[in-house]
C-alpha cells in the first residue's frame with residue numbers, strides 16, 4: 001500500500017527516466033480527465049508531497065494524482081494492465097508513464113497546487129524543509145480525544161505516514177493504537193522514530209520496521225493479527241477496516257501496548273531496544289537515549 005516513502009521513490013524514478021522530455025501522446029480514460037491533453041508539453045518535474053504526486057509541465061499545468069489504496073504508476077515500459085485500468089497514458093520520447101487505478105487524479109494550474117496540498121501538514125520526506133519535531137507533535141495532539149493511530153494517519157497533522165506506520169509506531173512506543181493522543185507524552189520521539197523509519201524506507205525501497213532481517217519487508221505486528229507477538233508471545237489482536245474506528249486495518253499486542261486511562265509516555269528505551277539493529281538509528285531525528 002502506498003505511503004509517503006513509496007510516492008517519494010516514484011517521483012524520483014519519474015524524474016530520472018522522463019523529466020525534460022516532450023510528451024508525444026496523451027490518452028485518458030478517466031472522467032476527471034475529460035478534455036485534458038498534455039501532448040506537446042514537456043515534463044519539468046515530479047514531486048511527492050505527503051502521499052500526493054505532482055507532475056509539472058512546461059505549459060504551467062500540474063497533473064495531480066493520489067494513489068489511494070490500489071493505485072500505481074508504471075514508469076518506462078508500456079503498462080500491460082487492462083486498458084480500462086490505465087486511466088492515464090503518456091508517451092514520451094523515451095518511455096511511457098501510465099497511471100493505473102488512480103484514486104484521485106486531475107489537472108490544475110501549477111500556481112494552484114496549494115489548493116490540492118495546502119491542507120497537508122509538514123512533509124516527513126521534504127528535504128528542503130526539515131521537520132520541526134515539536135511542531136509535528138503539537139499538530140498530532142491537537143484533537144486530544146483521537147486515537148493515536150487515527151492522528152498518525154491524518155495527513156493534515158503530518159504528511160507521509162500510511163497504515164503500516166500507524167500500526168508499527170504504537171507498537172514500537174509501547175502504546176495502544178487506541179490511546180487518546182492527548183494522553184501521550186513525548187509524541188516528538190514518536191514522530192522522530194517514524195521520520196527515521198520512513199526515510200530509511202524511501203532510501204532503500206523496502207519498508208522494514210524491525211531491523212532484524214533488513215532485506216525483507218518485516219514488521220512487528222502489522223499483518224500479524226491472530227499470531228503470537230514476536231516479543232512476548234501474547235496473541236496479537238486485530239480489527240479490520242469496518243470495525244476499526246479510523247476505517248483501516250489495525251493490529252496490536254494487548255500486553256506490549258496496554259490502553260491507559262491516565263497519561264502514558266512514548267517508551268524511548270523500548271524503541272531504542274527494538275530498533276537496536278536498524279539503520280534508521282543513524283537519522284538525526286531518531287530519539288537519543290538518556
Ligand SMILES: [Zn+2]
Nearest residue numbers: 229232253256
Ligand atoms: Zn507483546
